[in-house]
Structure formats: structure tokens, C-alpha cells
Amino acid sequence: MAGRLDGKIAIVTGAGCVGPGWGNGRATCVRFAEEGAKIFAVDLRAETMEETLDRVRAVGGEIEPYLCDVTDRAAVEVMVSACVERFGGVDLLVNNVGGSAKGGPTTLDEESWDRQLDFNLKSVYLTCRSVLPHMEAAGGGAIVNTSSTSGTRYTGAAQVAYASAKAAIIQFSKVTAVEFAPKGIRVNTVVPGQLHTPMVETRLAGQRMGGDVDALLQSRIKRIPLGWMGDGRDTANAALFLCSDEARFVTATEIVVDGGMSARCD
Numbered sequence: 001m002a003g004r005l006d007g008k009i010a011i012v013t014g015a016g017c018v019g020p021g022w023g024n025g026r027a028t029c030v031r032f033a034e035e036g037a038k039i040f041a042v043d044l045r046a047e048t049m050e051e052t053l054d055r056v057r058a059v060g061g062e063i064e065p066y067l068c069d070v071t072d073r074a075a076v077e078v079m080v081s082a083c084v085e086r087f088g089g090v091d092l093l094v095n096n097v098g099g100s101a102k103g104g105p106t107t108l109d110e111e112s113w114d115r116q117l118d119f120n121l122k123s124v125y126l127t128c129r130s131v132l133p134h135m136e137a138a139g140g141g142a143i144v145n146t147s148s149t150s151g152t153r154y155t156g157a158a159q160v161a162y163a164s165a166k167a168a169i170i171q172f173s174k175v176t177a178v179e180f181a182p183k184g185i186r187v188n189t190v191v192p193g194q195l196h197t198p199m200v201e202t203r204l205a206g207q208r209m210g211g212d213v214d215a216l217l218q219s220r221i222k223r224i225p226l227g228w229m230g231d232g233r234d235t236a237n238a239a240l241f242l243c244s245d246e247a248r249f250v251t252a253t254e255i256v257v258d259g260g261m262s263a264r265c266d
């Protein structure tokens, strides 16, 4: 049976994960490979990608790991050229690198603010800047950027730089989408809500609940109308739709993947 991304070449940034299981980038690599895409998997740390490589190869997919800091402009340019050299082009880009740091406007220091903006927002600008000329030359492509419901509403923790960067990603995507629509390039955003990804066990439970994973999960589930938490596979499926030809008339918009949480008023 034909895959929904047969013959497509996809760069996925943050293709590893902070722990074992379904992070957003890892799930995107696997889901895209299952649908026939060749994956150029980008991460800062080789060890985080081992499980991603195993899982993609287990479904018969083709994947090339590549180490790159996506906040470094020169490194990003070299990375995109390496993908073009390896696979012959780049049809799809999923910008997944990002993560939150705690702190409000008076408690977050300036260096942390700058780091958060570079990590979450500049990384998206840099990869788009390098990939768009290749897509334009090829006559089309699709980009999916990863925001967060923290970028659209207050989600229960002061993380002002993260929230600002994730909000900006939505508008960055819209502007880029309109500008590049005449070139056949679509740009959309996925807005994940509070997911049960490995980050919950490795970082969030310690930061917010003294290491009590169950307490953190329960406090989050209470806010989700569906009554359970999705994981990276749900984000990946939204990105898959947006990158596939099924979404040929969909650009400059968002898919919210949050089990209904954003629709609640509390």
C-alpha cells in the first residue's frame, strides 16, 4: 500500500528524546518513516537518537542521524546542505526542538530569557531560513513548527520566555506561509497540550511535584476534557497530516493537540 509520504525527504529536529518512549520528535521520525519518508534526524546529542534509529529501522524506514545545534546559524546551513547531499533534497521540515524554563518577567534572568528565545524561536527561524531556498528551487515543500498551548494561554506555571517564544512561532509560521504560498510551500503549526512524554518523568515531576510523577499526571489529567493524556504519537499524527498531500489546501494555520484542554475556561 502506498505511504502518505512516499518518496519525501524529511528533516526532523530534536529527533531524540530526553528519555525512553514517545517524545514528539522521535514519534514524528517513526510515523513519517512508516508512511514512506526518508528521515534526516537532527539532534544535539547522539545518545538521545539511539532509540529513534532503532524504532525507525524496526518499521523498515531509512534514517540518517546528524548532530547539529539548531541555534547556530552556520551549523544549521551545513546541516541542511548535508541533508541535500545525502538524500538529494528536502521536502519536509519539522521543527521540534524546544523546551521550557521556569520564570516570570521579574524572576527570569536575562541570559535565561535569551537562551529560551534562541532555543525555542530562533532555531525555527534558522532552519526555515536555510531550508526555504531548497524548497523554492524544487517547486514546493511543507514545514511544520511546534508550538505549545503555553503559547496560547496560561497553563499553570510561570514560564514567560517559553510562552512568548511559542506564541511567536504561530505568527512566524503564518507570515512565512503567506510569503511562500506562491512558491508551493505550506507552513503550519502543531500546538501540543500537556502530553505524557518522557519529559514528565525526567524533568517536570521533579521541578513541579517533588518527583511525584503520579501527582503531576493527575493534576494535568484533571484539566483535560478527554480525561487522559496523549503522547508524542498524537503530535506526530497531526504533523503527518499537515505534511501530507491530504493537507494540500491547508496552510498558515494550527492544529491543537490537547484533548480539549484549551476550550475550558479554568
Ligand SMILES: NC(=O)c1ccc[n+]([C@@H]2O[C@H](COP(=O)([O-])OP(=O)(O)OC[C@H]3O[C@@H](n4cnc5c(N)ncnc54)[C@H](O)[C@@H]3O)[C@@H](O)[C@H]2O)c1
Pocket (backbone or CB within 6 Å): 013, 014, 015, 016, 017, 018, 019, 022, 023, 024, 025, 042, 043, 044, 045, 048, 068, 069, 070, 071, 096, 097, 098, 099, 100, 119, 146, 147, 148, 149, 191, 192, 193, 194, 195, 196, 197, 198, 199, 232
Ligand atoms: N512534551 C510535552 O508535553 C510538550 C507539550 C507542548 C509542546 N512541546 C514541545 O514539543 C517539542 C518537543 O518536546 P519533547 O518533550 O517531545 O522533546 P524532548 O525534550 O524529549 O526532546 C527534544 C530533543 O531536542 C534535542 N535538542 C535540544 N536542544 C537542541 C539543539 N539546540 N539542537 C538540536 N537538538 C536539540 C534534545 O537533545 C532532545 O533529544 C518542544 O518544542 C516542546 O516545547 C512538548
